[in-house]
Amino acid sequence: MGITIRKHRRNLSYEDAATLDELWAIAKQFDRSFYREWKDHWDERGYDEYIVVTEGRLPYCESPEQYVCRMETRREILAVLALCTEKQRERFLLHALYDLSYEEVGKICGCSDVAVLKSIKAVRKKFLKFFG
Structure with a gap:
């Protein structure tokens, strides 16, 4: 069979x-x-x-050049954020890092969404001035 x-x-x-x-x-x-x-x-x-x-089978290991570029970029970003007020910095980071809307940031910070918008615009202007 x-x-x-x-x-x-x-x-x-x-x-x-x-x-x-x-x-x-x-x-x-x-x-x-x-x-x-x-x-x-x-x-x-x-x-x-x-x-x-x-496919992510090996751990990511950046090259020395990538590390230097990443650290330089980090220092430049921190330098611009140091020029901002504490409220501007807090509102900008909540919006940029956590992708929160203006209303959500306003609820967290205890202010209006218009105040959040103005703070974020001010930080963006500082970034454009610094990198422009």
């Missing part, structure tokens, strides 16, 4: 084994080899460092 089992796009036939137990042993061995192959060539594109990085 010929029994064929299709597993992972491959055929396993009963004719390859003498008993049903032997067929299951072959199937288990096939699963192990398939898993090893899948680990090496997942996503049917083969192992590629680009795939590993883009």
